[in-house]
Amino acid sequence: MxxxxxxxxxxxxxxxxxxxxxNSKMFCSCAADYSGAEPNTHVCPVCLGAPGVLPVINERAIxxxxxxxxxxxxxxxxxxxxxxxxxPYPDLPKGYQISQYDLPICAGGYLDVxxxxxxxxxxxxxxxxxxxxxxxxxxxxPVTGEGYSLIDLNRAGAPLMEIVSEPDIRTPAEAREYxxxxxxxxxxxxxxxxxxxDGQMRCDANISLRPVGQAEFGAKxxxxxxxxxxAVHDALVFEELRQAxxxxxxERIPQETRGWVDDRAVTxxxxxxxxxxxxxxxxxxxxxxxxxxxxxLESLRASLPxxxxxxxxxxxxLGLSDHEAxxxxxxxxxxxxxxxxxxxxxGDEQRAxxxxxxxxxxxxxxxxxxxxxxxxxxPATPEKLAKLIQMAEEGAITAAAAKEVxxxxxxxxxxxxxxxxxxxxxxxxxDDELTAVVRDAIAGNAQAVADYHxxxxxxxxxxxxxxxxxxRGRADPQKATDLLAAELDSK
Amino acid sequence: MSxxxxxxxxxxxxxxxxxxxxxxxxxxxxxxxxxAVEGAVHAFITPTPELARQQAExxxxxxxxxxxxxxxxxxxxxxxxxxxxxVQTTAGSRILEGFNPPFDSHVYEQIRxxxxxxxxxxxLDEFAMGSSTEHSAYGPTHNPWxxxxxxxxxxxxxxxxVAAGECIISLGSDTGGSIRQPAALCGVVGFDPTYGRVSRxxxxxxxxxxxxxxxxxxxxxxxxxxxxxxxxxxxxxSTSNPEPMPDLRQxxxxxxxxxxxxxxxxxxGYGIEDGxxxxxxxxxxxLESLGCTVDRELSLPSTEHALAVYYLIAPSEASANLARYxxxxxxxxxxxxxxxxxxxxxxxxxxxxxEVKRRIMLGxxxxxxxxxxxYYKKAQQVRTVIHREFExxxxxxxxxxxxxxxxxxxxxxxKTDDPYAMYLNDIFTLPSAVTGLPAISLPCGLSDNxxxxxxxxxxxxxxxxxxxxxxxxxxxxxxxxxxxxxxxGTP
Ligand SMILES: [Zn+2]
Numbered sequence: 001m002x003x004x005x006x007x008x009x010x011x012x013x014x015x016x017x018x019x020x021x022x023n024s025k026m027f028c029s030c031a032a033d034y035s036g037a038e039p040n041t042h043v044c045p046v047c048l049g050a051p052g053v054l055p056v057i058n059e060r061a062i063x064x065x066x067x068x069x070x071x072x073x074x075x076x077x078x079x080x081x082x083x084x085x086x087x088p089y090p091d092l093p094k095g096y097q098i099s100q101y102d103l104p105i106c107a108g109g110y111l112d113v114x115x116x117x118x119x120x121x122x123x124x125x126x127x128x129x130x131x132x133x134x135x136x137x138x139x140x141x142p143v144t145g146e147g148y149s150l151i152d153l154n155r156a157g158a159p160l161m162e163i164v165s166e167p168d169i170r171t172p173a174e175a176r177e178y179x180x181x182x183x184x185x186x187x188x189x190x191x192x193x194x195x196x197x198d199g200q201m202r203c204d205a206n207i208s209l210r211p212v213g214q215a216e217f218g219a220k221x222x223x224x225x226x227x228x229x230x231a232v233h234d235a236l237v238f239e240e241l242r243q244a245x246x247x248x249x250x251e252r253i254p255q256e257t258r259g260w261v262d263d264r265a266v267t268x269x270x271x272x273x274x275x276x277x278x279x280x281x282x283x284x285x286x287x288x289x290x291x292x293x294x295x296x297l298e299s300l301r302a303s304l305p306x307x308x309x310x311x312x313x314x315x316x317x318l319g320l321s322d323h324e325a326x327x328x329x330x331x332x333x334x335x336x337x338x339x340x341x342x343x344x345x346x347g348d349e350q351r352a353x354x355x356x357x358x359x360x361x362x363x364x365x366x367x368x369x370x371x372x373x374x375x376x377x378x379p380a381t382p383e384k385l386a387k388l389i390q391m392a393e394e395g396a397i398t399a400a401a402a403k404e405v406x407x408x409x410x411x412x413x414x415x416x417x418x419x420x421x422x423x424x425x426x427x428x429x430x431d432d433e434l435t436a437v438v439r440d441a442i443a444g445n446a447q448a449v450a451d452y453h454x455x456x457x458x459x460x461x462x463x464x465x466x467x468x469x470x471x472r473g474r475a476d477p478q479k480a481t482d483l484l485a486a487e488l489d490s491k
Numbered sequence: 492m493s494x495x496x497x498x499x500x501x502x503x504x505x506x507x508x509x510x511x512x513x514x515x516x517x518x519x520x521x522x523x524x525x526x527a528v529e530g531a532v533h534a535f536i537t538p539t540p541e542l543a544r545q546q547a548e549x550x551x552x553x554x555x556x557x558x559x560x561x562x563x564x565x566x567x568x569x570x571x572x573x574x575x576x577x578v579q580t581t582a583g584s585r586i587l588e589g590f591n592p593p594f595d596s597h598v599y600e601q602i603r604x605x606x607x608x609x610x611x612x613x614x615l616d617e618f619a620m621g622s623s624t625e626h627s628a629y630g631p632t633h634n635p636w637x638x639x640x641x642x643x644x645x646x647x648x649x650x651x652x653v654a655a656g657e658c659i660i661s662l663g664s665d666t667g668g669s670i671r672q673p674a675a676l677c678g679v680v681g682f683d684p685t686y687g688r689v690s691r692x693x694x695x696x697x698x699x700x701x702x703x704x705x706x707x708x709x710x711x712x713x714x715x716x717x718x719x720x721x722x723x724x725x726x727x728x729s730t731s732n733p734e735p736m737p738d739l740r741q742x743x744x745x746x747x748x749x750x751x752x753x754x755x756x757x758x759x760g761y762g763i764e765d766g767x768x769x770x771x772x773x774x775x776x777x778l779e780s781l782g783c784t785v786d787r788e789l790s791l792p793s794t795e796h797a798l799a800v801y802y803l804i805a806p807s808e809a810s811a812n813l814a815r816y817x818x819x820x821x822x823x824x825x826x827x828x829x830x831x832x833x834x835x836x837x838x839x840x841x842x843x844x845x846e847v848k849r850r851i852m853l854g855x856x857x858x859x860x861x862x863x864x865x866y867y868k869k870a871q872q873v874r875t876v877i878h879r880e881f882e883x884x885x886x887x888x889x890x891x892x893x894x895x896x897x898x899x900x901x902x903x904x905x906k907t908d909d910p911y912a913m914y915l916n917d918i919f920t921l922p923s924a925v926t927g928l929p930a931i932s933l934p935c936g937l938s939d940n941x942x943x944x945x946x947x948x949x950x951x952x953x954x955x956x957x958x959x960x961x962x963x964x965x966x967x968x969x970x971x972x973x974x975x976x977x978x979x980g981t982p
Pocket of ligand 1: 027028029030042043044045046047048157
């Protein structure tokens, strides 16, 4: 519930551009991954817009867009075509962008998000393909102080898809949640790295307000230039308030495009509707229309991995908490590591689930956070980790020792049993050995012993700690407690 | 061994094969001929004598090593709309002056592979927009039959060069009649193959859904030889037909008895000159005498709309295709102004000629919001109607025979102030152009000492029937390789 929600209803729709993870660009064979490359080194006559060149469709890009459509419950058009979107700009080498106008590849899907008010289904209007533009780099001549611009066309022709949502989002927080869920799915199905900070995922937002109870929408403001989920959220919060205050003053909200200025945390007007471009879309004569047959779609469907929502539901059914399930499915590699570990542990399913979840959310997660690496690269593979867990469960090592073994295995990839042996981490099993340590602890801590005999029960905990320290965690704490009590009471 | 330039390609090939003369001698003879008449004809924008001599030497080596093809050592002219790596490619426009492409068009690659000798880049109406070659930024080409007259267009340089003996075969391109009409006006053979038969990769785009490269030669056999070399699938052009092209020379010299010939009524109006009508009627009578069944009852009622369809679709596509010429990356650039946008405006303002500007404006208008449905979309619908009429007709006929142009060559300057009169000169070539059908023009006689062309239109990808009829007709008429005497001195 936001500040303005009592008077106005906020209507938000998002347009998300996503760069696709293909080897080559959309219409030529230049490498699509230009990150870190010198300007204008990933270019060829086709993406430079030389006279006479022609585009050739990157089939993988179409596949990735179709996959996304399937993951977002869209229908895939049996017939789709490309169009030219005409507008002059120096970062657009041909003077038009190849895009899709009235027949996008995917339409009519949805994405379920969880909001403060419960679950909400956000409609997906369409997903279509387009080619990226180049980039302008603005410079100032240090001598003359004159501004000038340089063009880098490495990005020109990179494959993009645009995912357009219905105006179903009601709060800035929901908008952020939608983006988080969307990014999660895009990463699950491997169509994009979907990093907003790198521009692999870009978001424009349409926002309008209407008095509560009114059916028709207010004038739509498009907000651009938001480079993070936080920026999207903050820009929408700002816009919501700005528009509400204007409406309160009886002003009319003009339909316009506004840019988010991150360091000032405001939106500023960029273009009004009167200045809006006429893109003169028409069918791209250089590319034949796309036709999808059922067999192709069936093979795509088959290649779709289990999506986070289905995984989450399955994990909940295993007895995990909301939080546990949610955290486990956050990334695909975490969820898959969890499932592999659970399978290796085996035995009673609930027990295996609990153990695997504890480890993945505990030590394994810590390793990933600290190293910044993928779980697929963790040397402590599910197989080795399962062995380690097995040893801990059987009491062969203590919980404390298990953590030490994990650190070692995560570092070296050695077999856990070898680590235990080399480091002498096996739980002290013989009573004689432990009794000797217990007696040393009693002998060396007269004050605690006196406290114990004075009826201070907690003194025994201190003594257990001393035993654990002396054994470097190899003692079973319960057994140590029992032996201590027996020794102390026998005096 | 003088006058080698007078030979057809197949005659020259025989001489080269039997070592009666070398490719170097043949090329030198042609270069000498260029020296003698080019001042009067002006068929070339960029002659390439040095390159020609090199390629001729290479051709002689191929004859020595036994790897020669029917095109090896044959002097060829290439329309300057066709991208030739390392050789200036202007498209007849000031805006591409000095543009030295870093890549080859598919057709140039093909003729080089075949061992052809390029003697120069031929003149054309700027961006192929015109029917007289007067709209070239590099001055008009003169008709070798009468230097006061136009050679037709837009491939006027290619047709005039072949007729004047400045090359043996040439490459032209046909968007609305740009191969056939100049071939007719210059008394040579011009073949516009089915759209999709020859790759458009590296053809400076004018009307992308209409542009098609084809040969201009002194007889039908030469045209077939050239098409054999350039036709077939190219994965760089997504509109290129994936089917392999049959060996076209097998259709030459075949009996045409029993072939069904349709002669559409509508093609004898539109101010057709009496001399043109008489020559074409004679050709039709010749077909009957050769045993064809000629049906004069054929009606193609939508013929009259082809002009409107063409002058909406081609300029619409051109308005986008020509947007890339901004002076930033290549070609002519006016950088005297203080802002980028002004520089682009000035570059385009002085880089494009009047006819090109006219068509950019026509096309921009036809695609604009509010006009799209009435113009571009309606034109595409009517295009479909014309397409269906031809489809129906080809159920009953093997070929359709018509005049190529309503007039013989007209005086330079006669129609430059009346664009519509100029457009009407293509009225008989436009319907098959907007449909994409293969059509050839071959000389069928003289009217007032000027050549008249007859057009043979075939069904989609049935170049075979077109060549079969054209070759039989050519043999019966006996006009092949008839070259005009060019008056000495320049006009
Ligand atoms: Zn490229």
